[in-house]
Amino acid sequence: MTTQQKVVFEKVTKLFQRKGEDLEVLRDIDLSVAQGEFVCLLGPSGCGKSTLLNIAGGFERPTSGRVLIDGESVLGPDSRRVFVFQEYGIFPWASVWDNVALGLRQLSKDEQQRIVSQVIELVGLKGFESTYPQELSGGMKQRVEVARALAVDPDVIFMDEPFGALDSLTRLSLRSELIRIWHESGKTILFVTHDVDESIQLAQRIVVFTDRPGCIREIVPVPMEHPRDLGSPEYGQIKNRLYDLLGVSHQV
């Protein structure tokens, strides 16, 4: 492979202590994500996806193994790699504008103004700058969070089931917007989900996890161009393959 590796997991293992007992959540995760790649981590609830992402984000330490970003070990959170949280991570006490400007504190007022209005436009929240999150719908809150992440122009964006709490229509439209933003910005995106369709719609590669302790069962490439046709036979084949890997039946 000639492309540059951006995020590299090396034998990442994580144990949690629970009531004095070790709970093995992740075992020997080896994974490389290329610069500009969109990768989904797919697996059943509780298999350790969030834990893995938190380790990559620097919020948790692996019990053994390590994560390298641009060849450097991850030791803590860093605004060059931004997290978009499963529950809303934006601040309810700050306006949309102030939330988005959070990571731009060192810049001049003019610069802040320019960047904030640009990303707010990008996520389609123009006109809501002075609104407080409480008055926004779930989908709009998640847009604010994406805008806050984009504002600092990070290399890598970690997204932990960012659309999990939204209704299916909002989810669908936010996915296509995320793809548009990804195409425009060329960021590396690691996206955690337990939703098979979501992973096929978004990712270039899908990393399928086993039940706990989470290991990588298989990495499934999605060789389809965006926008993807959800009715195509190729889509159906990948979906069946993923269901097989996850060990669930195709019929309800």
Place this chain on the structure above:
Amino acid sequence: MNYWPLYVSLMALAVVGTARWQSARQQSVLLPMAISCFLVVLWELACRWTQSRIFPTPGQTWAGLLELIESNRLWGDIAASLFRVTWGFVLAVAVGIPLGLVVGWSTRTFRALNPIIQGLRPISPIAWIPIAILWFGIGDGAGIFLIFLSSFFPITVGTMAAVRNISLVHQRSAMNFGLSGLELFRRVVLPAALPQIITSLRIALGVAWLVIVAAEMVGMDSGLGYLINDARNAGSRYDLVVATMLVIGMIGIVLDLLIRRLERFDEVRWGYATR
């Protein structure tokens, strides 16, 4: 025989009976007024049945209230009580909120100081009265000190708890965007804790208003608590006693309404259930 209780009850009954046709706003004003009218009527009837010579009727209490308002005594005592409560409360806010923020945020400081704070907290401020007088003498100093104590603990403990409740996601957001030091406090810790801090201010002010009256009854020579004691001692003027109690209640309501205005700011409204 005077029949006003009958007329008042009938009017109150009419208000209650037509409640379903009133708007929500009207209900929340008219219904409490109607209930209060019933209570006053009960009070009047109780006085008539027991033929008490000592306990004042509503009419006598009203006359006592007017007498208090006309003599300049009442205003001076209200001012004295409010003065002590204001300063004691302001000092408690100035010390309690920063202390609560720091102790709540830093786990080591929390481990060191929390047991001490929790140990001092159950001591009633009233128990401090002798010490307050010993240190500050009879006067404003002792009152301010006691109010400081009574507000300090609810405010500090409330602020601490608020900080320790800050959601992990918000803490991580702050870390992710590189917030630290004073900026972390200004942008995340304080605003995240503010709704709960305001609730603790409300509780503290309520306690302060309870304590000041007790303190003035025991160890001061002015203020509403002193007025109650004085009215009883100087010729068993129970009409003035009850009138002063009503004044105390009214001022308590006003104080609570004032402090609740803090809950309306955009920066904190998210912290309260909307109902």
